[in-house]
Amino acid sequence: MAAFSATKCPSYSYSSSINGGQKQRFAFSSSSSLRFSAPAKAKVFLQSPRDSHQAAVLMQDGVVVSEVIHKEIETPKENSKDDLLSFTSTKELDVKAGFDGNENESTVSITVVGASGDLAKKKIFPALFALYYEDCLPKHFTIYGYARSKMTDAELRNMVSKTLTCRIDKRENCSEKMDQFLKRCFYHSGQYDSEENFSQLDKKLKKQELSASSGNGWTRVIVEKPFGRDSESSAVLTKALKQYLAEDQIFRIDHYLGKELVENLSVLRFANLIFEPLWSRRYIRNVQLIFSEDFGTEGRGGYFDNYGIIRDIMQNHLLQILALFAMETPVSLDAEDIRNEKVKVLRSMRPLRLEDVVVGQYKSHSRGGVTYPSYTDDKTVPKDSLTPTFAAAALFIDNARWDGVPFLMKAGKALHNRGAEIRVQFRHVPGNLYNRNFGTDLDRATNELVIRVQPDEAIFLKINNKVPGLGMRLDLSNLNLHYAARYSKEIPDAYERLLLDAIEGERRLFIRSDELDAAWALFTPVLAELEEKKIIPESYPYGSRGPVGAHYLAARYNVRWGDLDIEQ
Ligand SMILES: NC(=O)C1=CN([C@@H]2O[C@H](COP(=O)(O)OP(=O)(O)OC[C@H]3O[C@@H](n4cnc5c(N)ncnc54)[C@H](OP(=O)(O)O)[C@@H]3O)[C@@H](O)[C@H]2O)C=CC1
């Protein structure tokens, strides 16, 4: 397990493990699954279509997967799970037979599906560049963008080049590295359901892969959330994926699991004696999971309007954080052990009721001479859309540890700030000797642990402290671990970590299908009710703190949103 605390690249990396030979490759392995270091050739598909049903269609048609698998397996049978298993065991044989891991023979081909979109531009290409810069990609790699939009290779490179940056501490040869990286990026335009278009792509990939000598390798598909719209469509998607892929080839990505402070949650809890004893209903009064963005959909409403904020953020990002926060101690840091614990939490959750949900939608607002648009001003959104751009919810985990503790979630677009945080509010000190020093508002004197996921990562603990002086005045002060002050290294983007993990076959931070089922079981009934009853979202002005209903919801459970206090 020590491998997890080591720096990923170069010490825990594809390239160093390749160069380090077979033994070292496995020494770094934290799970029984095979690592990328074994095969000499591989393909990774990054699936990021706007509509997850597209993914289902894509997989059902078997275009990407069956095509590749047929070419990769020497003796392909039917497209069955058994085939994939025999494929896996072939890889294992390779490893056991002592594949020498010659770096020159290694190649990875990455296809970014939906490459013309926001995610590809903003996160995936920059993350791949960062991995390239850090020498975390194999020597021979090719990246293909794939989408319906017409683009030449040069146009893709131009689009991508605008979003590439080097880390502040890594400016050396930056533009040269960018040029080298862009030369490895190509584009192929095609439909998502066209076998012919994907075959053309496959031919192009093969051309690029000529320098790799091995006839086998692995194929992994990274699928973006949201995985369906509800339990039923998610099951269809899972079934379609499993028709062609074994579960260990499917990487359901939730990039919040790759954020530094979310990864740190388990460290904070399980590597420090002081927190774990407090981590229960006995000491914790409520937990708040808060996501906010200070911009609206801005032209991306086409994707968003079909999903809404509950499916876009709550059912995945915030719920995953909740599961990690609340799980019991896993047997080990192995992917399956962690996910076993997360799924238990999700299955212990009380079904979410409509009365425990508040939905909102932003409206136009003018400030400082600038008029900010309504959600429905977005040209890609129907004028009468009832899709929530804000939601707050009160959730409960009906198990011995968390019985009765409200877990409050809040997520919204076009709010007053951008941020994501976890707030843990502790109970009042019983029989507090200093009660009279606090006045009547005991809430202001409760301890609060804040894990600020972004921006400006920090962990701080609010404690009561004596204000220095001759009198006896107390104030609430922060014990503050401010990352920028403590660590000089820039924090990698979540996609860097997760793409590297997928390349290395590390599944710890990806969603297993039973976790997904449990997550949908929790939200599907309430989502259906919201839609059937055509619940009208509460309006809130663009740039505000969200609808007032969120305060009433919290107050019903005796909670005050911590992010709205003046001193946060
Ligand atoms: N944007 C972000 O920061 C993040 C996004 N995601 C996820 O990534 C996925 C894509 O989001 P994002 O890139 O923001 O979305 P965009 O709308 O910006 O881009 C999606 C791309 O997919 C293609 N596409 C496929 N099917 C459709 C369709 N039915 N309608 C329109 N376009 C379609 C389009 O390309 P073309 O028309 O050329 O085929 C488009 O460029 C979503 O599942 C989202 O949840 C996850 C994390 C962060």
Ligand SMILES: O=C1O[C@H](COP(=O)(O)O)[C@@H](O)[C@H](O)[C@H]1O
């Ligand atoms: O998954 C998504 O996340 C982004 C926010 O990601 P962040 O890392 O920038 O916080 C959100 O804008 C998008 O709507 C959603 O699909």
